[in-house]
Amino acid sequence: MSNKEQLYQERLNRYMTAMDCGKPDKVPVCFGIGEWAIKYTDYTFQEVFYDSEKANRIVEDMLPDFDVDIFSGGPTLWWPPMFDVMGSKLYKFPGIGLEEDNTFQYNEEEYMKAEDYDDFIANPTEWLVKNFLPRISAEFAEPGSYRATIALIKSSAAFAMFGAAAGAAAQRWAVEYGMVGQFTGFTKAPFDTLGDALRAMKGILTDLRRRPDKVLAACEAIVPHNIYGGIAGPGADTRFPCFAPLHRGAYPFLNPEQWDKFYWPTLKAVIEGLWAKGKRMFFFAEGNWTPYLEKIAELPEKSIVFDIDTTDAKKAREILGGKFCLQGGIPTTLLTYGTPEKVKEHVKRTIDELAGDGGFILAPGGVLMGDAKKENILAAIEAAREYGVY
C-alpha cells in the first residue's frame, strides 16, 4: 500500500467511524477549497466558474498542504454552460448579469403558479418537462422544436462533461493526495423542492393558508423522487451521505404547527426511505434549527449527519449527540474576521465542548464564501490536528 493509499484509508476510517457515532483516533476535520481561494490567484470568479481546469488548478496548488480528512470540494458548484445553453433564467453567473468577481445568484420567481398544483401532483416529472422547463429556459420554450431539441442535447452533453471532469478530479485527488470526498448524491426536503424552485418563498408561505391541502399533496408526491435523487448516480454508493441543503425548516420561517404538519413528515419520509436503502443524509441545517432538535431526534439512529450552523451547539449535542454524528463548530464569520490566534482558541474550545466520545466532525457550520481568509482556515486545520487527538 502506498503512503497516499494508507493516508486515504486512515482518513476514510475517521469519517466512517464518526458517522457511526464512534470514536476515531483523531477528530475528523472537514473543509473544502472554496470560493475564498480565488482571491489568492490571478483568476476572476468568471474564469474559475467557466474553466474547470482553472478551478482544479486552484485546488491542486493547495492540496499538498491541506491536511483534512474529508474534502468538501472545490470553488465551484456547477459548470454554468449547462444552464447557459438552455437560456436558463434560474441563475445569474459571474460576468453574465453580475460583475465578473461576484459569486452566482439564484433568481427566485413563482415558476410554478398556484393553478398548476393539480397537474404537478398528478405527475411531477411530466409537469416539470412540459411546463417548468419551458418557463425557465428561453431555448426550450417550445418542447419538440428543433431549437429546443438542440438545446437539450447541448445541455445534457455539458452536464455529462461536467460530471465526468468532476469525477476524474475527485479520483485524482484521492489517489495523489489521499483526499476523501464528502458526499455522493443530492436531495432536498420535499417542502424545499416545492418552495425553493417552484412556488418561491412568498408563494409557498402564503399557500400554507390559501391552499394547505395542495401543499401537503405536492410534498407527498415529491417524496419518492427525493428518495431516488439521494441514491441515484454512479454505483448507487451507500458509504457516503447524500447532500441535503435544507432551507424553510430553519427558525423562524414556519410556526411550530406548520413545521410539524408541512415540513417535517415528508422530510422524515425521505430520510427513512433513504436509510432503508442504507443511505445516510448530510442534514445541512443552514441557519438555526434549535427549536426542532427534539423532533429530529426521533429519526432512526445514525441516519443523518447533523450540521450545526447557528443552531445552539450545546443543545444539539445534548439532544442529538450519541444518536447522530454532529458536524460543524466553526462559525463562518470567525474565519473571515478572526485572526489565526482567535481561530485556534475557538477550535480548542469547540473540541473540548463537542468532540466528546466521538460522533463529531469539526467543520465550518455554514457555506464559506469568498470573504473567508486562507490563514484562518489553515489555522483551524492546524489547531484541529493539535488538539483533536482522542
Added chain:
Amino acid sequence: MAADALSNAITELEEEQVVALVRERLENGVAPLEIVNALQEGMVEVGKRFESGAYFLSELIMGGEIMKDAMTVLEPRLTGASGDYKGNIVIGTVKGDIHDLGKDIVVMLLKGSGYNVIDLGVDVPKEKFVEALKESQAPLVGMSVLLTGCQAAMKEAIDAIRAEGIDAKVLIGGNYIDEVVMDFVGADFFAKDASDGLKVAEKVFS
C-alpha cells in the same frame, strides 16, 4: 388587540374578511386613507406578534401580502391624501447581493410604524445610496446583506457615504451580521432581526 374589525381581520390574517371589509367600507363612502390607517394598525399588531415570537415569518409574509393586495385597490383612490410621516429612511440590499426577504420585512415594519421608506431594492451600488441620502436628507440608512461574500461591498458603500460628508446613521442587518461585522464595515448599529431594526429607528428619530 386592535378594536377595529378591519384591523382585527388583518392581524388574524383573515384574508377574505379583509377583502370584504375593504370593499364594504369603500361602498359606504369611508375615506380610503381611513381604511389604510385601520389596515396599518392591524399590521403593527402583526409586527408586535412577530417580535414577541407569537408569529413566525410565514405569518408576517402572509400579513404583508394581504396588505399589498388591499393597497392595490386603495392606492389609486388615495390621490391628494397626505401622509404624516415620522421621517425618511433610505434602505437597500448592498451590491452583489439580490436577497430581498430581510429587507422587505424591515420595510414593511417601518412603513407600518409610520416612516417614509425609500426602498432602493437589491444589488444597490454605493453611488445610489449616496444619491438617495443627499436627495432625501434621511438621517438613517439601512443596509441589508445575506451573503458574507458581499460584506466588503457594504463597507465600500459606507465609506462612500462618509467620504461625501453625509452624517446619516448607518444600520446594517442580515443573518450573518454581528458586532464584528459592524466594526469591520464601519456602521453605527446592527440588527439581528427586523424588530431590532425598528428599535434603532425609534432611537434615531426620538
